[in-house]
Amino acid sequence: MRQPSPWSPRIAGGTAPLFERLVTALADDIVQGRVAPGDRLPPHRELAWALEIGLGTVTRAYAALERRGLVKSVHGRGMFVALPAAPEPAVVDLCVNAPPRLLDTPLLQATLSRLASRIDAVDFSHYAPAAGSPQQRAMMARWxxxxxxQVAPDQVLLCNGGQHALSVAVATACRGGAPVFTEALTYPGMITIARHAGFDLHGVALDDQGMRPDALDRALHDHRRSTGGGGHTGGRPVVYVTPVLHNPTARSMDRARRAAIVAVCRSHDALIIEDDVYSVFAEPDMPPLADLAPERCFYVTGLSKCLSPGLRIGALVAPRSLADAALSALAAGSTMVGPLNCLMMEDWFADGTARMLARAIRGESRTRSALAHRLLPGRISPTVAPGFHVWLPMAPAAAEALALAAAARGIRVTPPSAPVVDMRIAGKGGIRLCLGGPSIEALTGALATLAGLIGSDHGDSRAADPVY
Incomplete structure (x- = not known):
């Protein structure tokens, strides 16, 4: 006689489709340990009856959980919580900030099969417009x-990923030695772009919502005075900012903070580069800076963080007055986005795959963020929206020691120095942990190891202090 399942069936709240909410509920209970590896799950029909839902909904949910490696079907016996996977590679990488692999092979193969019947050799026999075809730009605008x-399709420039879109924005805005202001701790990729382009970044103090408006105002005033007081030399000042899930500290701005940053930039006639690659995690009613200040804001986003890293398509929206300059900068650095990538984007936008993947990634982010907070209680800087990176604030020396100790145990973390623009202004450092890459099992083990290291001589009680 089969043993009954120990799982108490439930469906998570929210507005996502029913099967996705069932996936979220069961995934959370597995990660939280409410059901253990090897435990039997309710049979399909029994679960459908208990929750008063369709059998197809249960089938889709179990299939999604099996693709994620959380459950396993045993022929003739039923569905079980998956046992720990075979040992993964010696190194667990918490350094690369990418979403987990939720795109399964059958879905990808089905997409490519559909595309095979649509591909026209003409598409591979000439160069497409640098910014994408009118149809592709219109689809991105709708997305x-x-x-x-809300933007017109002719304002959207398609790029080879979000990083390329950021590079084009920088090349357009930062001309003639224009001063560039950003958070004292910022996205390491922006630091790399700045070094490559040969300009310095000016650090601005942060608080629990990211860049502080008063600190930005003071920094812009100080720079103007240092260059003669008659205006900014070398071009309009540029402010690079990440309002949603700031990298690395994972802080997000509320509506008032966004309006205050825009007001400061207007008062100094500063251009804004808004990095919104984590927009999939934004609150629906929270306007981007580009909506508040379209006349001066470059809006950067992409599909890699919200759908799949292999879909290398970014989008840049430039102010109308600088649209031609942005298009010229784009054409100088790339002739076009790859035709296969664009066809895949069109297919996923049209059949709902993109929306489904984005919802699944949001659900997975909640699961992994909850796991990190459970295993590192009181150590992680609080966030409004869960994403795929968290911030462990601590003194710079403690951060370096923890990174070295983690590496010795096969755990790669972002080097503590990587996001630093100006530690004197930041006041405190820390370590960014990227949660999306490893499997749940590997992530659980790595976070548990880090918790032990922080509690040992490699960390200290000051690690849990507020970030700023």
Whole structure:
């Protein structure tokens, strides 16, 4: 006689489709240990009856959980919580900030099969417009409008990923030695772009919502005085900012903070580069800066963080007055986005795959963020929206010691120096942990190891102090 399942069936709240909410509920209970590896799950029909839902909904949910490696079907016996996987590679990488692999092989193969019947050799026999075809730009504009930003299709420039879009924005805005202001701790990729382009970043103090408006105002005033007081030399000042899940500290701005940053930039006639690659995690009613200040804001986003890293398509929306300059900068650095990437984007936008993947990634982010907070209680800087990176604030020396100790145990973390623009202003350092890459099992082990290291001589009680 089969043993009954120890799992108490439930469905998570929210507005996502029913099967996704069932996936979220069961995934959370597995990660939280409410059901253990090897435990039997309710049979499909029994679960459908208990929750008063369709059998197809249960089938889809179990299939999604099996693709994620959380459950395993045993022929003739039923569905079980998956046992710990075979040992993974010796190194667990918490350094690369990418979403987990939720795109399964059958879905990808089905997409490519559909594309095979649509591909025209003409598409591979000439160069497409640098910014994408009118149809592709219109589809991206509709995608942006669903959640974030209402823009005309001719304002959207398609790029080879979000990093490329950021590079084009920098090349357009930062001309003639224009001063560039950003958070004292910022995205390491922006630091790399600045070094490559040969300009310095000016650090601005942060608080629990990211860049402080008063500190930005003071920094812009100080720079103007240092260059003669008659205005900014070398071009308009540029402010680079990440309002949603700031990298590395994972802080997000509320509506008042966004309005205050825009007001400071207007008072100094500063251009804004808004990095919104984590827009999939933004609150639906929270306007991007580009919506508040379209006349001066470059809006940067992409599909890699919200759908799949292999879909290398970014989007840049430039102010109308600088649209031609942005298009010239784009054409100088790239002739076009790859045709296969664009066809895949069109297919996923049209059949709902993109929306489904984005919802799944949001659900997975909640699961992994909850796991990190459970295993590192009181150590992680609090966030409004869960994403795929968290911040462990601590003194710079403690952060370096923890990074070295983690590496000795096969755990790679972002080097503590990587996001530093100006530690004197930041006041405190820390370590960014990227949660999306490893499996749940590997992530659990790595976080538990880090918790032990922080509690030992490699960390100290000051690690749990507020960030700023």
């Amino acid at each position: 942006l409008a669903e959640d974030r930003l």
